[in-house]
Amino acid sequence: MKYFIVSDIHGSATALEKALSHFYSLKCDMIICLGDILYHGPRNPLPEGYDNKKVCEMLNPLSDKIISCRGNCEAEVCQMVLTFPTMNDYSLIVDNGVKIFATHGHLFSPQTKLPETAFNVFLYGHTHVQHLELDSKNRLICNPGSTTFSKQNSPKGFATYENFKINLYDMEGNILHSLTAVDAPHAGGAVPF
Numbered sequence: 001m002k003y004f005i006v007s008d009i010h011g012s013a014t015a016l017e018k019a020l021s022h023f024y025s026l027k028c029d030m031i032i033c034l035g036d037i038l039y040h041g042p043r044n045p046l047p048e049g050y051d052n053k054k055v056c057e058m059l060n061p062l063s064d065k066i067i068s069c070r071g072n073c074e075a076e077v078c079q080m081v082l083t084f085p086t087m088n089d090y091s092l093i094v095d096n097g098v099k100i101f102a103t104h105g106h107l108f109s110p111q112t113k114l115p116e117t118a119f120n121v122f123l124y125g126h127t128h129v130q131h132l133e134l135d136s137k138n139r140l141i142c143n144p145g146s147t148t149f150s151k152q153n154s155p156k157g158f159a160t161y162e163n164f165k166i167n168l169y170d171m172e173g174n175i176l177h178s179l180t181a182v183d184a185p186h187a188g189g190a191v192p193f
Contacts, residue, residue: 001095002027005159005166007034007104007125008146010041010073014049015147015171016058019158022173026160031062032093034125034144035071035104037086038078047148056081067091071104072126090115098164110141120181121161129154132168132177140181142166 004023009016023031037059038052059066063084070087079087090103101108101119105126108115114122121140129152130145144159145168155170165180 001029002160002162003030003032003093003095003100004028005032005034005102005123005142005144005161006147007144007158008036008071008128008148009033009038009055010036010044010047010146010148011038011050011052011055012040012047012148013051013054013058015047015156016055017049018171019147020058022158022169025173028160029065031066032091032100032102032123032161033059033066033068033086034102034123035069035086036073036125036146037068037071037082039073039075041073044149052081059084067093067102069103072106092117092119100161105143110135121166123159123161127151130157130159130168130176132159132166132179134179134181138181140164140166140179142168144168147171 060083066084068086069091093100099119100121102123105124109124124143128146128149131143133141135141145154145157150156157170160167167175168177
């Protein structure tokens with residue numbers, strides 16, 4: 001299974017349209033959305049192409065392909081207009097025995113605390129800064145950045161995951177960084193790679 005990882009859309013139909021074009025061109029099977037889908041938040045400016053209704057119109061037809069979690073800008077009204085579940089603090093995905101923990105990053109993150117549950121891959125957003133590393137326990141840790149707002153000179157972007165490999169991309173579709181986990185030991189009881 002090939003996953004398209006996106007975060008912090010913040011209501012930008014322009015950014016989402018570009019991201020979805022890469023979802024299709026890269027022939028991904030599923031979308032992992034790490035939250036902050038509709039609202040731009042009180043700390044961000046109004047994004048280019050801000051159109052929540054259009055964002056819903058683009059995402060709702062893909063409901064059967066979306067695994068999502070709640071960002072710090074999500075509200076109950078967001079769930080009322082989105083047809084896929086998006087109010088959980090995290091999603092745990094098991095892909096060929098690999099445990100993928102997907103969260104927004106405001107509750108769990110490498111900067112604050114990682115979850116105590118077993119995982120092989122940890123996906124988070126929130127900071128709008130791309131990040132990719134293999135930690136001391138041989139777990140892939142990835143932040144795809146934001147499709148809409150870049151911070152700390154990080155490019156706007158997204159990521160993909162397939163067969164123990166994560167690629168970080170900019171919004172033009174250029175691979176900026178890749179990491180593959182091989183021969184990783186059990187991660188706190190998780191199945192090895």
